[in-house]
Amino acid sequence: MRLLRYVPVWQISLTKIRELVREPEALFWVFVFPILLALALGIAFRSSGPEEIAIGVQTGDAAAEIERALQRAEGVRSVVLDPDEARERLRTGRVALVVIPGDPPTYWYDPTRQESEASRRVVDDALQREAGRTDVFVAETQEMTEKGSRYIDFLIPGLLGMNIMGTGMWGIGFYIVTARQNKLLKRLVATPMRRSEFLLGQIFGRLFLLVFEVGILVLLANLIFDVPVRGSLVTLGFVSVLGAMTFAGMGLLVASRAKTVEGVSGLMNLVLMPMWILSGVFFSTSRFPEVMQPVVQALPLTALNDALREVMLDGASLFSILDEVALTAVWGVATFVVALLVFRWR
Amino acid sequence: MTDVIRCSNLVKRYDDVLAVDGISFEVRTGECFGLLGPNGAGKTTTVEIFEGLLERDSGDVAVLGETWERAGRRLRERIGITLQETKFIDKLTVLETLTLFRSFYREGHDPEEVLKWVELEEKAGARTGKLSGGQRQRLSVACSLVGRPDLLFLDEPTTGLDPVSRRQIWACVESFRAGGGSVLLTTHYMEEAHRLCDRVAIIDRGRVIALDTPTRLIASLGAEHVVEFQTERPPDIRPLESLPDVRSVRVDGETVSLTVAEVHRAVPALLLELKRQQLDLTNLVTHHATLEDVFVAMTGRRLEED
Numbered sequence: 001m002r003l004l005r006y007v008p009v010w011q012i013s014l015t016k017i018r019e020l021v022r023e024p025e026a027l028f029w030v031f032v033f034p035i036l037l038a039l040a041l042g043i044a045f046r047s048s049g050p051e052e053i054a055i056g057v058q059t060g061d062a063a064a065e066i067e068r069a070l071q072r073a074e075g076v077r078s079v080v081l082d083p084d085e086a087r088e089r090l091r092t093g094r095v096a097l098v099v100i101p102g103d104p105p106t107y108w109y110d111p112t113r114q115e116s117e118a119s120r121r122v123v124d125d126a127l128q129r130e131a132g133r134t135d136v137f138v139a140e141t142q143e144m145t146e147k148g149s150r151y152i153d154f155l156i157p158g159l160l161g162m163n164i165m166g167t168g169m170w171g172i173g174f175y176i177v178t179a180r181q182n183k184l185l186k187r188l189v190a191t192p193m194r195r196s197e198f199l200l201g202q203i204f205g206r207l208f209l210l211v212f213e214v215g216i217l218v219l220l221a222n223l224i225f226d227v228p229v230r231g232s233l234v235t236l237g238f239v240s241v242l243g244a245m246t247f248a249g250m251g252l253l254v255a256s257r258a259k260t261v262e263g264v265s266g267l268m269n270l271v272l273m274p275m276w277i278l279s280g281v282f283f284s285t286s287r288f289p290e291v292m293q294p295v296v297q298a299l300p301l302t303a304l305n306d307a308l309r310e311v312m313l314d315g316a317s318l319f320s321i322l323d324e325v326a327l328t329a330v331w332g333v334a335t336f337v338v339a340l341l342v343f344r345w346r
Numbered sequence: 347m348t349d350v351i352r353c354s355n356l357v358k359r360y361d362d363v364l365a366v367d368g369i370s371f372e373v374r375t376g377e378c379f380g381l382l383g384p385n386g387a388g389k390t391t392t393v394e395i396f397e398g399l400l401e402r403d404s405g406d407v408a409v410l411g412e413t414w415e416r417a418g419r420r421l422r423e424r425i426g427i428t429l430q431e432t433k434f435i436d437k438l439t440v441l442e443t444l445t446l447f448r449s450f451y452r453e454g455h456d457p458e459e460v461l462k463w464v465e466l467e468e469k470a471g472a473r474t475g476k477l478s479g480g481q482r483q484r485l486s487v488a489c490s491l492v493g494r495p496d497l498l499f500l501d502e503p504t505t506g507l508d509p510v511s512r513r514q515i516w517a518c519v520e521s522f523r524a525g526g527g528s529v530l531l532t533t534h535y536m537e538e539a540h541r542l543c544d545r546v547a548i549i550d551r552g553r554v555i556a557l558d559t560p561t562r563l564i565a566s567l568g569a570e571h572v573v574e575f576q577t578e579r580p581p582d583i584r585p586l587e588s589l590p591d592v593r594s595v596r597v598d599g600e601t602v603s604l605t606v607a608e609v610h611r612a613v614p615a616l617l618l619e620l621k622r623q624q625l626d627l628t629n630l631v632t633h634h635a636t637l638e639d640v641f642v643a644m645t646g647r648r649l650e651e652d
Contacts, residue, residue: 011449015438022437022473182433190399190429191493192422193450346399 008193012201016175017208030209034163034217038156041282042225045151053096053119056081056089058108060101066127070099073126097123153228156221157308158281163213164240165275165301168247169268171206173255177264180255180346189345199340203248207241214240218312230315238318239311242325243304246332250300252339259344275301300331349408350375350497350528351396356405358391365391367552368405378519378529380543382536382637384647388552389532390430393501396530397427410497423452426490430501434485436475440466443474444488451493464488464518480511487518498522500531504538516542536637546637550645563640569593569605572639573612576600576629581620589615594643605635605643 004010020026055078057067063080070078081089081098089095090108096119100106107123109116129135179185188198218236221227229236254271258264275281278288279301288296296302307324310316318325351373358366366388373379381389394400395407398414398421407413410424434443444457461467464484469477474485483503490498500519504512519529519542533539539546540560548556548563556563564570569591581602586595591612593605606612609632620627642648 005445006449008449011446015435015442015446018442019435019437183429183431184433184435186399187427187429187432187489188450190397190422190427191447191450192419192452194419 008197009201009204012198013204013208016202016205020209030167030213031216034159035220038159038217038221039224041155042152052077053115053122054094055119055123056086056095056098058083058086058098058100062101066099066101066105069126069130070123073122076122076126099123152225153313154309155282156217156225156227157312158305160214160217161243161279161301161305161308162276162281163217164210164243164304165247166272167209167213168206168244169251169254169272171209172202172248172251173264173268174261175202176252176255177258177261180344181260186346195345199252203245206248207244210240210244227312229312231311231317235318236308236311239304239307239321239325242328242332246300246328249332249336249339253335256339256343275299278302280305300328303327348375349373350410351530352408353396354406356392356395356407357403358395358400359403364552366395369552369554371547371554371557373528373530375528376523376526377544378523378531378542380539380546381530381532381549382534382539382546382641383549384534387549389549390501393499393530393532397425397499398422423493424496426493426495426498428486428490428500428503430505432482432486434474434482436473438474439471440474440477440485441470443485444492447489448492454493455491457492460488460492463491463521465514480507483507483511484514487515491522496527498527498529500529502532502534504533504535539637548641548644555644556640560637563637564635567593567605567635567640567643569607570635571606571609571632572603572635573606573609573616573630573632574601574603575616575627576602577620577625578628579625581623581625585619586616589619596642605639
């Protein structure tokens with residue numbers, strides 16, 4: 001330590017680390033918040049087997065028989081409703097389908113809902129069998145519940161990517177604009193400190209933090225939800241560091257000219273928001289239509305998330321995620337260079 | 347080399363405001379040179395050009411015999427700067443802050459040692475966010491000294507500080523000079539300029555309107571004392587000018603001020619004259635002439651009016 005005492009990059013990194021460690025709110029957002037988010041989403045979307053389908057039976061002559069037939073079917077919960085109530089429950093999605101008794105009965109449902117088709121098939125099967133249809137054969141079933149395919153497995157690498165992006169951009173961008181606004185940057189520029197030393201110190205301080213940020217989330221996800229890390233920790237570490245540096249570069253760019261904290265906050269959200277939604281944090285990027293894919297796939301967070309998922313869930317080696325790694329790196333280098341060119345030190 | 351700063355015809359314009367309008371002077375090695383003037387006179391702009399923090403529009407500037415264009419970083423190693431107001435990193439302690447600044451310089455003093463000079467050694471472990479204004483300003487001075495500068499810039503180092511902090515900062519400046527350092531300071535406190543500075547340039551509206559030692563500037567008034575008084579009605583001024591020992595008369599609102607050579611002769615004469623004009627005094631004060639009076643005499647305005 002004594003040896004490093006008067007090394008500027010070391011001192012600047014140390015300053016950044018001290019500031020964070022001594023700021024409880026910052027610790028919350030960096031460490032606790034992502035874990036709470038993972039817990040909440042992990043519990044909300046836990047795999048609990050197929051859910052029961054709620055079916056309504058509208059009052060009518062054969063309503064009681066139909067309801068009995070449905071009771072016998074597997075995975076169905078049925079209830080007899082008068083027409084007004086049936087309409088109301090169907091509209092609000094509390095029942096997936098309403099059977100209107102008749103000969104033949106009518107199935108009443110909203111075809112745009114995901115569960116509609118499945119419930120139509122289940123109800124139809126039950127009623128056909130009740131009416132005397134016999135199945136030609138009964139197939140055996142084999143269930144697949146391997147870890148790595150659950151929602152929580154999808155979510156954790158996404159949260160990791162989001163966290164790396166968030167702390168990278170805020171940790172660098174917000175910090176620099178605050179320093180510029182309160183003239184600290186001006187005071188530093190009045191010393192012989194090299195500008196590159198300042199920026200490197202920012203990034204090193206940031207990387208130190210990253211070790212804990214990534215480590216804690218991955219460890220807890222593994223302990224609580226049994227989320228696997230199939231690839232090597234070295235590859236995971238490399239991808240995380242690369243991501244952190246890329247978003248540090250973007251943070252630098254966003255902060256390069258902004259004079260006020262309010263100004264940079266707006267800019268920051270403008271950059272962060274689209275990526276939270278588009279880059280496959282909470283749901284797969286394949287949900288977006290084909291025309292949007294070139295944009296979605298070009299985003300740095302998409303590349304980072306894909307790389308993290310492939311390493312954690314598929315055990316990918318660095319070689320097999322070269323595309324994502326290259327794209328992330330290009331973003332990092334490009335934003336860093338532009339930021340340095342346009343950066344305002346005062 | 348005998349001058350640490352040399353500038354000639356310095357001009358700096360902000361949009362359509364001429365902040366610095368052709369300033370020229372030299373600061374000699376080992377000297378403490380003061381820029382005295384009201385707020386907005388162009389002092390800070392001038393100093394920041396010397397500090398290499400602002401670009402000038404025209405004119406020549408040499409600092410320690412070099413120009414910023416040629417010797418940027420080399421110059422940074424040799425100067426110390428205290429900005430008008432410095433915000434430190436709140437979560438860092440005093441010693442950590444000073445160590446951070448020390449690390450930027452190739453050579454310098456031990457941070458612990460410098461803390462002693464500014465009498466902050468007891469606060470070494472305190473967060474900078476918890477310091478009082480005076481302590482923060484002393485830390486700021488410490489940060490400017492820790493790189494062992496040859497030339498120290500102090501921009502309004504004691505503005506808004508209590509008398510104790512002010513004297514502590516003055517003591518620091520004096521011991522820095524005792525070690526052979528040169529100082530350029532700006533201030534709008536004439537007492538500070540008088541106490542610390544070998545020579546003072548009085549600046550108003552971007553121009554140097556007077557430059558000399560404090561004593562000679564005051565002597566230029568032709569009298570050493572000022573008598574200020576108020577009466578219930580405005581007095582007839584003409585007869586006051588010919589009272590014994592009165593050098594000049596100025597009216598500033600309800601206050602009349604006389605520059606006088608000898609108070610004990612001027613005041614009885616003044617009282618007699620007021621009696622003749624059948625006026626009652628509502629207030630009368632006398633004080634030694636100061637740089638403030640020089641400024642008032644030259645511009646017709648006060649330094650600290652705002």
